[in-house]
């Protein structure tokens with residue numbers, strides 16, 4: 020008998036006075052249907068039933084689009100998953116679910132739903148999912164991927180203290196960023212107004228700020244080894260959101276397939292790990308106990324102080340994982356924001372002109388910008404905020420999980436469920452933004468030109484696991500962008516506008532583009 024594909028009938032029925040709920044046919048009916056129609060042997064039936072049952076939504080779970088047997092909704096995420104999810108929320112509601120190859124996943128859409136979960140039930144939504152990919156990459160240790168518990172608390176506290184102590188908590192650190200800004204604009208000047216792709220320069224300059232905190236030193240722009248590490252690490256940020264990554268999570272046995280993008284991901288990760296191990300050892304040389312020079316020293320102090328404590332999560336391995344996470348989280352995001360900002364300045368010369376006017380009026384005779392000037396530059400602030408809103412650097416945040424059973428808007432979400440926060444949907448939420456599809460810095464200004472905060476602006480996410488580097492990122496973006504715009508006029512070569520479509524991954528970055536940076540007369 021010829022086998023046919025087996026499909027599960029999932030019906031959405033509207034409950035009186037309540038939200039959409041999913042009714043799943045009971046197991047016996049599925050069993051007899053599968054048996055009668057498709058299969059002859061009982062082992063085949065059992066296997067299929069297991070797969071079918073794996074795709075069942077738990078009782079009281081939010082509804083969502085029907086999954087394909089076995090792979091669920093994975094294929095729907097192949098192109099612009101954040102846009103797909105926003106569209107699905109218009110059908111199934113702000114809180115809906117997807118089946119990612121057997122992982123029942125809840126997707127939060129719109130500012131209200133995200134705030135309800137991440138802010139009002141901060142602790143409940145503070146975990147990370149135990150996905151095979153994360154387990155393989157960092158064994159759920161480090162900081163960014165750490166499970167919610169002692170490991171996360173210890174690493175987050177140490178990183179926050181180090182950021183304050185070696186970074187944004189110091190006036191001296193601001194001077195170091197300004198110094199890097201000068202290296203950056205001087206390197207741009209070398210192109211003498213001719214077209215160039217700013218990606219590598221921006222990446223090097225931005226990563227150097229995190230490097231100062233982690234290693235106490237910057238790397239020169241011609242350090243090819245460091246550049247290569249960042250390049251393959253950044254490639255992994257892209258690959259981690261590919262269908263291959265989702266397939267690996269659903270079927271970890273594909274690890275043994277000799278092809279597939281997940282192989283590239285593993286290979287890159289191994290190279291990055293080796294490199295970080297090597298430089299971490301190099302930068303820990305000459306360490307004096309209790310006199311930390313940077314994050315690595317501070318970590319090693321903690322590690323030593325906790326020897327003997329069997330429950331401690333400080334370890335040499337977690338040091339490498341956390342160093343890698345801080346480098347990539349700090350580099351990929353701020354770099355992409357600045358690359359989008361440059362692109363939009365060249366795209367909208369009228370906005371660029373206003374930026375130039377404000378910078379000139381506040382900084383007068385070419386004085387380098389400082390954080391004190393920020394308050395007097397509402398237009399620059401509005402532009403950077405609009406870039407973050409419109410370009411959605413981390414469109415789906417970093418996947419969360421429930422740390423305990425949750426009850427939200429009448430739905431029951433069991434402990435350990437993967438949760439995706441569609442930050443893009445909050446930034447394009449019509450309830451909070453007028454004409455969200457238009458790039459308009461004006462929306463962050465009142466009628467007197469003063470900067471106004473917008474509640475639904477959440478590029479750094481919300482709650483307990485919100486971005487650790489927000490303050491540092493804001494400082495970097497302001498100083499790099501203002502220094503750059505103070506010195507240059509940006510335009511596209513021959514006025515040819517590049518594609519505005521993003522390159523997809525965990526972060527959204529512009530496709531490679533060329534730009535001319537012409538020195539301004541001041």
Ligand code: HEM
Nearest residue numbers: 163348349352353413416417479480484485486487488492
């Ligand atoms: C424009 C720049 C940035 C954006 C848009 C951004 C955005 C985000 C987002 C959306 C998250 C996920 C939070 C969640 O789980 O809901 C996150 C987490 C994180 N970010 Fe950032 N980020 C930026 C810059 C930085 C910088 C400069 C650093 C540090 C050098 C950093 C370090 C981290 C870390 C360590 C986490 C994980 C926090 C945790 O799990 O407790 N980020 N960021």
